[in-house]
Amino acid sequence: xxxxxxxxxxxxxxxxYGPGDYATYWQIEQAAEVxxxxxxxxxxxxxxxxxxxxxxxxxxxxxxxxxxxxxxDRQALITVAALTRRTVARxxxxxxxxxxxxxxxxxxxxxxxxxxxxxxxxGVFGRCSAAAMLTxxxxxxxxxxxxxxxxxxxxNYDTTLRERLLAEPGxxxxxxxxxxxxxxxxxxxxxxxxxxxxxxxxxEAYIDSSEPNPNxxxxxxxxxxxxxxxxxxxxxxxxxxxxxxxxxxxFHTTPGIKTGCAVAISPTQIExxxxxxNDMVIEYTFGEAWLESTLxxxxxxxxxxxxxxxxxxxxxxxxxxxxxxxxxxxxxxGLNGAAHYRTGHAYDGKDRATLLQTVMYQxxxxxxxxxxxxxxxxxxxxxxxxxxxxxxxVFIASSPTANYLERSRNLFAEMESVATQFKLFIEDGEIxxxxxxxxADQVRYxxxxxxxxxxxxxxxxxxxxxxxxxxxxxxxxxxxxxxxDLRGDNLVELLxxxxxxxxxxxEYQRPLIDKLIELGAAENTGRHVRLKDPGLFHVLKSLNDYxxxxxxxxxxxxxxHVDTMLDAGWLVTRSSLFTDAEVAYFNYNLNSTEFSNGPKxxxxxxxxxxxxxxxxxxxxxxxxxxxxxxxxxxxxxxxEFWLLDVEKKGQA
Numbered sequence: 001x002x003x004x005x006x007x008x009x010x011x012x013x014x015x016x017y018g019p020g021d022y023a024t025y026w027q028i029e030q031a032a033e034v035x036x037x038x039x040x041x042x043x044x045x046x047x048x049x050x051x052x053x054x055x056x057x058x059x060x061x062x063x064x065x066x067x068x069x070x071x072x073d074r075q076a077l078i079t080v081a082a083l084t085r086r087t088v089a090r091x092x093x094x095x096x097x098x099x100x101x102x103x104x105x106x107x108x109x110x111x112x113x114x115x116x117x118x119x120x121x122x123g124v125f126g127r128c129s130a131a132a133m134l135t136x137x138x139x140x141x142x143x144x145x146x147x148x149x150x151x152x153x154x155x156n157y158d159t160t161l162r163e164r165l166l167a168e169p170g171x172x173x174x175x176x177x178x179x180x181x182x183x184x185x186x187x188x189x190x191x192x193x194x195x196x197x198x199x200x201x202x203x204e205a206y207i208d209s210s211e212p213n214p215n216x217x218x219x220x221x222x223x224x225x226x227x228x229x230x231x232x233x234x235x236x237x238x239x240x241x242x243x244x245x246x247x248x249x250x251f252h253t254t255p256g257i258k259t260g261c262a263v264a265i266s267p268t269q270i271e272x273x274x275x276x277x278n279d280m281v282i283e284y285t286f287g288e289a290w291l292e293s294t295l296x297x298x299x300x301x302x303x304x305x306x307x308x309x310x311x312x313x314x315x316x317x318x319x320x321x322x323x324x325x326x327x328x329x330x331x332x333x334g335l336n337g338a339a340h341y342r343t344g345h346a347y348d349g350k351d352r353a354t355l356l357q358t359v360m361y362q363x364x365x366x367x368x369x370x371x372x373x374x375x376x377x378x379x380x381x382x383x384x385x386x387x388x389x390x391x392x393x394v395f396i397a398s399s400p401t402a403n404y405l406e407r408s409r410n411l412f413a414e415m416e417s418v419a420t421q422f423k424l425f426i427e428d429g430e431i432x433x434x435x436x437x438x439x440a441d442q443v444r445y446x447x448x449x450x451x452x453x454x455x456x457x458x459x460x461x462x463x464x465x466x467x468x469x470x471x472x473x474x475x476x477x478x479x480x481x482x483x484x485d486l487r488g489d490n491l492v493e494l495l496x497x498x499x500x501x502x503x504x505x506x507e508y509q510r511p512l513i514d515k516l517i518e519l520g521a522a523e524n525t526g527r528h529v530r531l532k533d534p535g536l537f538h539v540l541k542s543l544n545d546y547x548x549x550x551x552x553x554x555x556x557x558x559x560x561h562v563d564t565m566l567d568a569g570w571l572v573t574r575s576s577l578f579t580d581a582e583v584a585y586f587n588y589n590l591n592s593t594e595f596s597n598g599p600k601x602x603x604x605x606x607x608x609x610x611x612x613x614x615x616x617x618x619x620x621x622x623x624x625x626x627x628x629x630x631x632x633x634x635x636x637x638x639x640e641f642w643l644l645d646v647e648k649k650g651q652a
Contacts, residue, residue, distance in 0.1 A: 013048060015110050016058040024059075025508075029066050031059035035080050043087045047104055050091045051111040054118065057081045057088075092122040097129055100136035107140045113149070115142070120152035130160040145174050148188040158191040165191070166198060172206035173216050175199050179229040180219045182336040200230030207235075207242050215335045217243040222597035224339045261353045263360045265291065272307055282349070284357060295368055297375045298383070301638070304631050308357045314553035315639030316546045317632055319354060320585035321347040324544050327475045339596040341588040355621075358628045372627065373397035373411075379634055380418070388641045392431035393421050404619035405610070411626040412590075412602045415633060419443045422577065422637055426451050442602075444593070445578055445586045451644055454573035457539075457549040457562050458580065465543075465570035468521050471512050472531075473544040479509055492531065492541075499528040536561045548579040552643045577636055589629060601625060 014031055017024045034056035044050050060081035065074055095103055107115055119125055125133065134157060137147060144164060147153055154161060165171050178188050179199070203220060206212050220239035223231050261282040269287035276283050286307075294303055304310050311317050325346035336342055343351075362372045380393035395414055398407040421431045426449045459465050471477050472491050479491040482504055488494030502524045505513060513529055516522040521540065523532040531537050535557035542549045551562060551573065565571040578586070587594040590602035601622055604610040611618050 013108055013110065014052050014055050014059075016055045016062070019062060019064075024064065028059065028064045031056045031064065032066050032069070032077060035060060035077050035084070038080055038084055038087075040083055040087060043091070045091075047107045047115070048111065050088055051107070051114050051118075053084050054088050054114060055111075057084045088118065089122055092118055092124055095119075095124050095128065097132035100128060100132050101139050104136045104140045107142075109141060112140075112142050112146050115140075116146065116150040116153060120150055125150075125152050125156040130157040133157065134160060134164070144171060145177075145188070148174060148178075148190065149186050151189050154189040154191055158193050162191040162194045162198065165194060166202055169202065169205040169209040169212075172202045173213065175202055176206075176216045176219050177335070179226065179231070180223050180337045180339075182338040182340060182342075196228055196230040198230070200232070200235060203230065204235060204238070207239050212242065212246075214243055214246050217246070219335055219337050219340075222337060222340060224592070224596035261349065261356055263353075263356050265360070265364065282353065284353065286360070291364060295365075295370065297378050300365065300370070300372075300375050301379065301631070301634060303361070304358075305635050308354060308361070310354065310632060311635050311639070313546075314542065314550035315636065315643075316542070316548065316550055316579065317582050317585070317636070318350065319628070319632060320581040322545065322547055322581060324473060324547075337597060339594075341584065341595040341598055355624055355628060358631075359624050362624070362627065371397065371400070372631075376630060376634060379638070384641065388645055390425070390641060392425070392433075393418065394433070404616055404623045405605075408601075408610075408619055408622045408626055409605050411623065411630055412605050415626065415630050416443045416602070418630075418633060418637075419445070419448055422640075423448050426577075442591065442593075446576070446580075446583045448577040450575040450577050450640060452552055452640070452647070453575055454551050455575045456579050457543075457551055457566070457571045457573045458547065459543050460570060460572050462568070462570045464519060464568070465565065467515065468519055468540065469544050471516060472521065472540060477512075479505075479512055482506065482509070495522075495529060495531055501528050505529075533557075533561070539565075546579065547581045552647070577640060582632075582636070586629065589625065599625075 014027055014034055015023075016027075016031075034052060038053060038056075044053060060077050065077065069077070104115070119133075133153075134147070144161075147161070165174065174188070175190070175194075177184070178190055207217065207220070217239050220231070221236060221243045222240075223229075223236055225231060225233060225236070260280075261284065263284045263286070265288050266285050267288045269285055270289070272287050272290040274285050276285075290307075291303075294300065306312050309318055321341065321343045323342070326342070326344040365372055365375075374397055377395045377397045380395040384390040384393055395418060396410070397414075398410045402410065417436070420436050420443060421433075423443075424431050424436060459469065471479055474480075475489050477491055480489065480494060481487045482494070482500065486494065486498050486500055486504060488497055494500060502510070502513065513522065513524075517524060521532060521536065522529055535555055539549050539554070539558050539561050549562060549571075551559065554562065562571060566573065576583075584594060588598040590598075590600070592598070592600050592603060605622065610622070
């Protein structure tokens with residue numbers, strides 16, 4: 001039987017990705033070959049060859065040369081690369097309305113960005129009509145979203161682009177991303193003629209369309225009111241109702257995966273608490289013997305901090321969402337609003353767990369005749385004066401006969417009252433309740449001060465500290481995997497689980513290890529690479545896990561490391577009761593000062609706009625959330641006074 005040879009695949013074209021992308025380094029030799037093969041007397045005619053030549057010049061101009069190239073060859077490459085500018089410019093100068101479609105149709109998708117840059121930079125948009133140019137780009141499979149990344153294209157073809165945006169409801173996704181998406185991969189532009197009225201009309205048409213994407217509906221449903229973007233309360237509510245309907249229908253027709261958590265109290269368990277994973281459900285079991293032995297009020301609060309792990313390390317709350325918890329695909333997938341609190345699977349899991357544990361513990365204590373709010377009142381009325389000599393705090397517990405709506409309102413009010421009292425005490429050394437009443441306003445958690453100087457240290461954007469944190473802790477680090485026998489979720493896990501010799505590292509991995517060694521985070525013993533200095537590692541891990549370091553909890557050696565990093569510009573210190581991450585967590589739950597996608601519980605319950613259709617169950621859940629937040633505040637206040645007491649005794 002006769003057979004025909006399969007056609008050869010098209011050659012892999014060169015593309016310059018910039019100095020921060022490893023793909024750039026893999027193509028250095030290919031870039032040099034393209035420049036060496038350039039002949040000004042025989043210029044290219046097709047668009048892809050021209051764009052590849054342009055990319056090759058970008059390599060040379062950025063200083064990327066083969067490692068073994070001689071100095072004479074380097075200079076020759078620089079000279080030839082300079083000549084390619086004229087060839088590329090001449091090719092683009094031949095473009096006109098009549099030949100645009102023919103000349104651009106076969107452009108490789110990876111060159112769309114460079115094509116738009118050159119069309120703008122070489123004046124082609126200025127001399128070609130909107131109809132001809134946009135038709136040619138559509139034939140070249142350059143989408144409308146890509147077109148909006150070119151400022152000059154948008155400026156030159158303003159009204160035509162506006163008409164194309166409004167032509168289909170699905171194009172509202174481009175507008176939603178422009179106004180609402182966080183961490184945009186590229187900068188986009190909207191036509192100047194595209195008004196707020198246009199924006200609202202397009203988004204409303206999208207909400208009403210047959211198959212809107214739930215991710216975009218979610219962004220609109222949790223957007224902040226913005227008249228410039230055409231987003232008002234009615235549009236937000238409409239998006240929220242459509243989103244809820246789609247999600248409800250999805251789970252009604254699609255079987256899901258059972259996930260979640262469960263809590264139980266064991267009469268026979270010796271350990272204070274155990275956690276097991278059973279079919280994607282984490283089961284927390286608390287030993288009844290431990291709970292029975294810790295019914296005194298100080299132990300109850302300690303159980304929240306350490307047993308339930310609200311703040312088991314250095315007084316830092318575990319409750320917030322942290323950047324380090326989002327990994328791999330979770331970082332790449334989905335849409336996040338610019339004013340959204342960034343959660344994720346890890347946050348959702350611990351949020352469910354700590355809330356359910358709070359419910360369990362509160363109900364267990366009730367069976368022993370202990371009201372958890374009475375424990376909080378004891379802390380302020382009795383413990384602070386007796387233990388630290390701090391007088392004047394007042395906490396009014398909810399009435400035993402109050403329903404959950406009344407308890408929630410009272411607890412939110414007391415939460416703000418306690419925060420205000422603490423602020424006055426730190427600022428004035430006493431609590432003037434008349435002054436607190438005169439200046440009563442919504443608490444700004446970010447402004448609640450600390451009496452401790454440089455209480456928290458935070459990483460700056462300095463490239464070296466960011467490199468260290470990413471290399472050590474990120475699952476996207478190039479040092480997490482060497483081979484099937486030497487691997488980990490990140491470099492820390494790799495080095496802790498294995499004895500990794502320097503020689504076993506790949507060539508491209510060694511410069512990163514060399515940098516860690518140079519910066520003092522690792523060392524090569526000659527036999528293997530290992531993390532260096534537990535005190536330094538404690539600081540780095542806290543920066544990764546909690547986005548802050550509690551300076552006054554550190555040992556002397558760890559403080560020395562922090563001081564050195566401060567001098568190097570790697571860290572900066574600030575003094576406040578809460579860390580930045582903790583402030584964000586409180587704002588997300590309580591108000592709309594920082595985020596648009598939170599439950600805004602304080603605002604709703606204090607203003608009487610809480611849900612009306614959820615009944616007592618809805619208010620019960622709110623109460624337990626408020627109780628969790630109130631206990632977190634107690635833990636933070638106690639940590640402050642404990643540290644001040646330690647410092648005072650150390651100076652005595």
